[in-house]
Amino acid sequence: MKSNTNYKIIFFLFVVLPLNIFAQFQYKKIDRSFLPALDKKTEIRKIKSTLFTNAKDLTDYLPKDFSKRGDVNYTKYLQKGIDDNKKIILPDFPVMIDFGGLRLSSNSYVLFQENSKLLLQPNKEELYGMLYIEGVENVNVYFANLVGDRDKHQGDKGEWGMGFFIRNSKNVKIYNPTITNMWGDGIYIGNLNKPSEKIEINYAVIDNNRRNGISIVAGENILVKNSLIANTNGTIPQSGIDIEPNNTSDYINNISLDNIITYNNADSGLIFALDNLQGNQLDRVKIDVNNFVDYFSNKGIDFYVDRGYNKYIKPLKGTINIKNIKLFNNKNPIRNSYSAKSNMEVYFQNINIDNKKINTNNLDIFVQKIKNGEEQTLK
Template sequence: MKAIFMLSIPAVATIFAFVSLLTIPLRSVQGKVPPNEKAIKEVKEGKRKVAYASWWGFDPEDATEALQAAIDSGAPKVVVENMGRPWIVSRTIKLRSNQEIVFEKGVIVEAKEGAFLGKGDCLFLAALQRNITIIGYGAVLRMRKLDYTKPPYEKAEWRHALSIRSCENVRVFGLTLASSGGDGIYLGVAKRGVPNSNIHIKDVICVDNYRQGISVISAENVLMENVVMRDTSGTPPMAGIDFEPNDPTEVLSNIVMRNCTVQNNSGDGFAFYLHNLNSTSRPISIRLEGCRSIGNRRSVSISIGNSKEKTVGGIIEFVDCKFESSEGAGIHIAQKPPFGCKVRFVRCEISDAALKQPNQSPIVFASARGNFEPVGGVEFVDCVVRDKFERLPMAFFNPAGVELTDVVGTLTLIRNGQATKFELTRRLINEWFPQQAFKAFPKFEVKGAKFIPLFPDARFPQGISSNARLRGLAEFLVWANAGEKVTFTLKVLPVGKVDVRPAKVTVTTPSGKVIGMKEAVAESDNEYEFVADETGAFKIACDAGNATVTLSKCTHRFCLFAGEGIFYFLGTVGDFFFLVPKGVREFGVKVMGGDGTELVKVIVRDGVGRVVAEQDNIAVGQFVITRESGESDEVFSIRFERPSVGVLEDFFVQLQGIPPLLAPVKEALLKPY
C-alpha cells in the first residue's frame, strides 16, 4: 500500500508564493530585504540574463550598495523594481557597458538627504562606456536641488541627474529627470577628443533642474524625440537645452531634435553658445524639426565668434518649429558673422514675443563691443511672425557699429488679421536700419606677413618701457638680430578681486617655431630671456584669461600686436604710434568703450603732430582719416585719455586698412615688407 502525501490548496499557494520571492520583484516593502544569494550566484554563473536589483538587497534608508552591485553584476538586463518606496542613493551610481536597465513604472531613485556634497557629484554617471539602454516609462530620477543651494553644500552647477561622457551607443527612453543640482542630462567629455556618439533620447522629461534641462558639450549622431525640458531655474544659463562646447576639439555633428518642447525655463529655450569652437573645429550640423518653445526668456538664442578665426563652420536648421510667448525676442542671434556657420529657419512661426516689451522686436540681431566683422548669414524660408504691436518684425542692436548683411528669405507679418509679406533683400535691410554700419576698410592680412624696423638705425641702450594693459591674449612683436640676447618683463594683473591662474607664455620665431616659456605669475615681475637664433620679428604671446598683461620692459624694440585685428585695453592712458604705409591714402581708427559708462577720449595726430581727429566720451565711434598724399610712409600717433564723464576701463581699438601695430615709442615701429 502506497502512502499518498497531499497538500491543501492553501498550502500549495503558500509554497508557490515563497518560491516566487526568490525570483520576482518584491512590492510595497516596509523594511530591509536581504540579498538573494542563490539568484546572485546564478547571475554570476551566466545562468540568468535578467537580474532584479532587489536580489542584492533593498534598504529603504540607503539602497546604494544594492543598486550599484546589480549594475556591476554584468547581467545583460537589470530590472529596478517598484518597491513601494524610493531607492535612496548616497553616491553616484556608475553605469556599465553592454547593459539594459529597466526602471519599472512608479520607481523613484532619489538622492539621499545630506549626500552628494562634491561639486561634481552626479546621480548617475556613464563615462567611456558603450551599448547602454536605460528605459524608465513612469519612473523618476530625482535629486534635491534646493538643498544644494545652502550649507553645507558648496555652490556648484555640475550635480547632474544623468551624466553621459564620451560614450557610444546609449539609449535613454521614458525617464523623468528632476530637481538636479546641474542638468537633467549632460552630454560631456571624459576623455579629450572622444565625443559621445550614437545617442538616442526619447520620451524623456527634464523638469526643475538647476542649470539646464539638457547640456550638449560634445556629441555626434544624436537623435532626441518627444523630449520635454521645462521649469529650469537656479543658475545661468537656465536653458531648456544648451549646446555649448568647452573646447575647439569638441563636436556637435549630426544632431537631430524632433518634436521636442522647451517650456517655462528661466533662461532661453534652445540655446547655442558656440564661442569655444572656431575655424579649426569640425563643422557643426544641428537640425530641429517640429519643435516648440513656450514661455521661455527667449525661444532661440545663437551666439558665435565674430571673426574668421573664431567662427565655426556648418549649419543650424529649424524646420516647422513654433516659438511662442517668449519674454524677450523669439529669435536672438548675436555676433554671428555672415561667413562660417549658416542658420536657416524653414516654415517657422514666432508668436506673441516680448508682449511686455513693446520696443523689442520678435527677431533680434546683435553685435557686441569688440566685434569688427558684419553680423548676418541667416535665411528665413516662408516664416511667419504674429505680433500685436506696431513695430518692425526685426531689430538690429548694434553697439559695435558693424553691418547687418546676408539676411535673406521671406517673412510674413500678421497683425490684427492683416498679413504683410516681406522679401528680405539688402535694400529692405538698409531701409529698416539706415545707420547700421561704419565705413568698411580692407583688413590688413597678418598671416604670412614679414616685418622690419622702420628706423633701423635707432638704438635703445636703456631698453623700452610700456604701461599698456592688454586684457586676455596679449601679443607683441620684438625685433632682434641673430645671436642677440633678448630680455623682457611681463606683469599680469587681476581685474577685480579674483584669483588669477599662471598665464601661458610663448615665443614664436620668425620662421614659425613656437618656444614655450615659464608661466607668468600674477602681480609679479616675470623676467624672461632668449637668444635669437635668426634675424626678424619674434612674437611674444601671453594668455592671461580675464586678467591683463603689460610688457613693462624689453631690451629690444617692440610693438603691441593685434593678430586678430583688435587691441583690448584696460585703463590705459598715453601716446602710442602707428604706421600708415606708402600707398594708403585713407584709413580708419575704430574705438569702442566697454559696457555702460566705460568710455574713452582719443586724439589722433599726423606725422607733423597736427590733430586730425579728436573725440571725448567715446562709447563707439570711427575716425575716417584721409591723407593729402599716400606717396610715402607716415607715422601717426594716438593718445588715450580719461573721459570727461564715465570711467576709463575696458576699451577696444582697431586700426583699419593699416598694420595692427602700436609702438610705445616712434623709433620702435616695425613695417611690413
C-alpha cells in the same frame, strides 16, 4: 579708485542681476497635454515581458529589512547588482543613492518599474552624476525616474549635478526618463578624452533642473525627440536645451532635435553657443531642429554663435537647419545675442511666432545679422 569702481560694476552685472532674475522666476505646472502620449504602465509591462525576461531584480541585492521609503542610502548594494548583471530591474519603490551615483557598464539593459525612483541623498558637492554612462557602449535605460537634491542641497557652489552623466560613450538609448530637481543638468552629453556618439533620448520629461534640461557639449549622431523640458531655473544658462562645446577638441555633428517642447525655462528654450569650437579644423558643425515648440521661456531660441573668444582664429563654419517652429509668449522669441562674425550657415523654414508666420524676407535679414555678429530679436 577707478579699478574699484569697475569691480563693483562687474559684480553687479554677474551677481546682483542674475539673483534678481532668479527671484522673479515663477514655476509653471506642466499642462498634461504636453506630456508624451504614453501608457507607461502598459509599456513597462510589455518591455519587462520581452527584453527583461532573464533580468535580475536588484531588490535581491538589498540588505535584510530594507526600507521602501527612500530614506536609506543603498548605493553600494545597487552598484553590486549592476556590476554582476547585464540586465537589471530596479526595485519597485523609491531608493536613495549618494552623490557617487551608479555607474552603468557596456552591453547593459536597465529597467525602472512603475514605482521605481532614485532619490539623491542631500549633499554639498559641486559636481555629481546619478547615473554615469562613461567610456561604455551599448547601454539601454528604460523609464528612469531620477530626483536630484536641489531643494535640500547643502552647499551653494557648483552647477554640475547631473541626472544622466554621459561622456565618451557610444550606442546609448534612454527611453522615457523623468528627471527633476538636479543641482545642474537633467542630461549631460559630453567629452571624456573622446566625444560621445550615437546617443538617442526619446520621450523624456525633464523638469525644474537648475542649470539646463539637456546640455549637448560634444557628440556625433545625437538624437533627442518627442521630449518635454520645462522650468529650468537657478543658474545660467537656464536653458531647456543648450548646445555648447567646451573646447576645440569637442565637436558637434549630426545633432537632431525633433518634436521637442520647451516650457517656461527661465532664460531660453534652446541655445546655440558654439564659441569654443573656434579653431576646430574638423568643420563638423551640423545641427537640425524640426518641430520645436516653446511656451513662456524668456527667449524661445537664442544664438550666441561665436562670441569671438578666440578672435584671431578663422570664423566658425557649419550648418544649422531650423524648420517648423512655433513660439508662444516669449519676451524675445528668437534672439541673436552678442557674437563675432561667423561663417555658419543658418536656414529657417516655416517659423511661427504667436501664431504669426514670419515672412522670408525678415528671416533672411535675421540670418545675415547672425553672420555679421549683430544683435537682433526676431518677433
